[in-house]
Amino acid sequence: MEASIQDYEEGLRACAEAAKIWMQVPAPKRGEIVRQIGEALRAKLQYLGRLVSLEMGKILPEGIGEVQEIIDMCDYAVGLSRQLNGSVIPSERPNHMMLEVWNPLGIVGVITAFNFPCAVLGWNACIALVGLMVQQNVNRRFGKCLLELSGNNAIIVMDDADIQLAVRSVLFAAVGTAGQRCTTCRRLLLHETIYHTVLDRLVEVYQQVKIGDPLEKGTLLGPLHTPTSKENFVKGIQAIKEQGGKFLFGGSVVESEGNFVQPAIVEISSNAPTLNEAIEINNSVPQGLSSSIFTRRPEVIFKWIGPHGSDCGIVNVNIPTNGAEIGGAFGGEKATGGGREAGSDSWKQYMRRATWCHQYFLLIVA
Structure with missing residues (x-):
């Protein structure tokens, strides 16, 4: 009505x-x-x-x-x-x-x-x-x-990170809610020493993602919300191809009833950034909602959460960009709006x- x-x-x-x-x-x-x-x-x-x-x-x-x-x-x-x-x-x-x-x-x-x-x-x-x-x-x-408002959220994985934890977190952050969260991970920045290891393991876990009925036990990825969402997914995949993105996995529409698609992993650049470069890339987008870094080093953590680190409203360490708790203020800076709830x-x-x-x-x- x-x-x-x-x-x-x-x-x-x-x-x-x-x-x-x-x-x-x-x-x-x-x-x-x-x-x-x-x-x-x-x-x-x-x-x-x-x-x-x-x-x-x-x-x-x-x-x-x-x-x-x-x-x-x-x-x-x-x-x-x-x-x-x-x-x-x-x-x-x-x-x-x-x-x-x-x-x-x-x-x-x-x-x-x-x-x-x-x-x-x-x-x-x-x-x-x-x-x-x-x-x-x-x-x-x-x-x-x-x-x-919206986010363009990045995860940085450093050379000393727990790789298994990082891979599982990226999967949850990128695939959870079929990628339709404001805190969904859209960008992944990897240190050069673990670059290929993380990508290989990420492709492996993406291959195991069960797509289907969201009410069925074991399903990890349900449908997109509307047919228009599926159309926008197809347009986005086409734009990535035209811009030279390299598909490591997925990116296709599942041939079945409903708005089901296959999640994609796309390599835009294989030039692994340093910590300072990764922070600069994290901060280079108009939005500033959520961000995350995986590392064990205290000096990296304190830089990340400090004035020369992430400029987002949510600055996580060793957890995904999504899954915020209610006890903290939720919101972000810049084009994300600046509000907190x-x-x-x-x-x-x-x-x-x-x-x-x-x-x-x-x-x-x-």
Whole structure:
């Protein structure tokens, strides 16, 4: 069913009326309602996970995991409802107290993405295709927007890395959700001493990927979301061929009903980069969402997470680019939008900050 502009306006009016009441409810009591939502989701976890898989095409463990993620987010928010703390700021004036308090922002509109139809609602993400338009329109009325957009995520594998761990992580990061995550690994940068070893093992594990019914046990790769997605896949493969990319594996459409394709490994350049070159390549794209490096050396790790390392919002070490936990702030820099959602202090995005100065001892002047 497709809603109309009138439906939208009526819904917005109803939200505005409800917000007047909702904002008067103490935060811990609002947290209790969120807890009940989480419990209701927990009771139907398996069924809802199956629905997510049917709707999106992701494999069943991912569908269940997505519902579990919003349950975890509810649990997190319950605790947070008692932690919306402000600050006490020393005043330079005698007999004055200065405080910083946080109040609910009001109605929040969410444009969410197809790839996580359940979990991202809990995060309040916006999709990349309308991100710039959203920002421009909201800025015209001096509104506030939170943009979590696309990524062009890289994994760097150094010479001292655990090769087996790195290969499994690249597979999960590139093939998980049929490559339709904002945190999907799209680029792989390998040190020259392990270059061919990693590629050979990666081809081996790609050959073992089971493609098929996402509800069937053992399936690792379900269909793309829509026929248009499959068409875009074919166009992308053709563009890679025209640009001289060397296919090491895959890249074809599976001849069957549905939007099934074979994941591809493409070699763009065999010139293995140094650490500094790899970091420069990682940072060279417009987006700045997620990144990962595989190494055991502390000096490399601290450079990677420091000011001269990755410029992404998510900077991982020895884990894939995807699979972020809810406790940390999720989001990225540059064309990714700069917004943060989920954990850490992301709750401030949905609140209105107010500085309160109070003179508590009044001087009576005759």
